Amino acid sequence: MQRSINNAYSTSIETSRIAQPIGTALDRFIKNHQDQFAFASGELSQLLRDIALASKVVNREVNKAGLIDIMGAAGSTNNTGDQQQKLDVLANIRFTRALMKGGEVCALVSEESESYVDLNNEGKYVIAIDPLDGSSNIDVNVSIGTIFSIYRRKSIAGMPIQEEDILQKGSDQVAAGYILYGSSTMLVYTTGHGVNGFTYEPSLGEYFLSHPDMQMPADGKIYSINEGSANSFEKPVKDYIQHCKDNNYTARYIGSLVADFHRNLLKGGIYIYPATAKDPQGKLRLMYECNALAFIAEQAGGKASSGKARILDLEPRHLHERTPFYVGSKNMVTKAESF
Numbered sequence: 001m002q003r004s005i006n007n008a009y010s011t012s013i014e015t016s017r018i019a020q021p022i023g024t025a026l027d028r029f030i031k032n033h034q035d036q037f038a039f040a041s042g043e044l045s046q047l048l049r050d051i052a053l054a055s056k057v058v059n060r061e062v063n064k065a066g067l068i069d070i071m072g073a074a075g076s077t078n079n080t081g082d083q084q085q086k087l088d089v090l091a092n093i094r095f096t097r098a099l100m101k102g103g104e105v106c107a108l109v110s111e112e113s114e115s116y117v118d119l120n121n122e123g124k125y126v127i128a129i130d131p132l133d134g135s136s137n138i139d140v141n142v143s144i145g146t147i148f149s150i151y152r153r154k155s156i157a158g159m160p161i162q163e164e165d166i167l168q169k170g171s172d173q174v175a176a177g178y179i180l181y182g183s184s185t186m187l188v189y190t191t192g193h194g195v196n197g198f199t200y201e202p203s204l205g206e207y208f209l210s211h212p213d214m215q216m217p218a219d220g221k222i223y224s225i226n227e228g229s230a231n232s233f234e235k236p237v238k239d240y241i242q243h244c245k246d247n248n249y250t251a252r253y254i255g256s257l258v259a260d261f262h263r264n265l266l267k268g269g270i271y272i273y274p275a276t277a278k279d280p281q282g283k284l285r286l287m288y289e290c291n292a293l294a295f296i297a298e299q300a301g302g303k304a305s306s307g308k309a310r311i312l313d314l315e316p317r318h319l320h321e322r323t324p325f326y327v328g329s330k331n332m333v334t335k336a337e338s339f
């Protein structure tokens with residue numbers, strides 16, 4: 001692909017990947033993108049704006065978490081037995097409220113809710129969200145994130161929500177993304193036409209295009225896995241880790257999925273959360289952690305696998321289903337699978 005002379009612009013690979021200058025405000029970017037699609041109703045655009053707005057509120061809470069009594073455990077556990085952090089609960093409330101008010105979403109699947117939440121029966125979209133991922137890092141001021149997947153409902157708007165609306169394969173996503181609350185706050189998302197990253201400018205309260213048309217290097221030298229659980233890894237995983245060490249790869253593991261994924265997206269690398277004795281199905285949840293990152297990885301030229309199958313082809317059987325997760329640079333994931 002021949003990059004345009006002025007690198008400030010992302011050159012269009014397909015007509016649907018649109019050229020927009022770095023610094024374009026998110027709102028403008030979404031509008032320009034929508035204009036590419038004659039029949040676009042604007043509801044998906046508004047939904048993306050609602051998510052961006054809620055993330056600004058959550059970002060403000062995260063940034064001042066140390067000052068207000070929002071640190072630490074909420075004293076409750078979520079449906080998969082994770083100790084809920086106060087910020088988890090708050091983030092869940094913020095996103096649920098924003099999506100309820102917006103009106104585009106008929107049902108919400110959240111890590112923090114046992115079953116899905118009916119929002120607006122007339123809504124055309126279903127959203128699966130991990131409001132605050134990596135929450136065990138909140139108290140120690142390590143980067144955390146929000147992960148979201150957007151699907152079009154299958155049943156007719158206005159009708160009661162059906163299981164087919166909720167349990168959709170990752171390949172049915174119409175959009176997906178994450179917000180990284182790190183040294184700077186970034187929103188990275190795809191609507192199936194490439195991946196773009198926006199950096200939040202708090203003094204202006206707006207996201208601006210900073211990483212157009214993100215491409216994941218096909219190869220890398222970074223592997224991200226919690227080797228603390230290595231004793232219970234299956235042999236293929238142990239062999240792949242040894243392969244990484246034999247090739248002098250660098251081990252990097254923040255223990256915050258969005259932060260580890262984002263680094264590998266930019267630099268090349270592989271993130272692995274395999275099956276372990278403690279989590280025989282892996283720890284990460286298919287519907288609101290893995291599907292979104294798999295969609296982004298593939299849209300950026302990377303790959304995502306359960307070790308045996310393409311993540312986006314997995315049929316979810318229940319809301320909080322877990323899966324082993326291998327995601328990152330295409331050749332590294334293929335190599336890991338070969339073991």
Ligand SMILES: O=P(O)(O)OC[C@H]1O[C@](O)(COP(=O)(O)O)[C@@H](O)[C@@H]1O
Nearest residue numbers: 082133134135136226255256257258
């Ligand atoms: O501590 P472990 O077992 O390595 O797990 C860390 C992983 O779990 C997560 O924290 C996900 O769990 P939460 O969504 O409950 O935070 C990921 O962000 C991270 O990559």
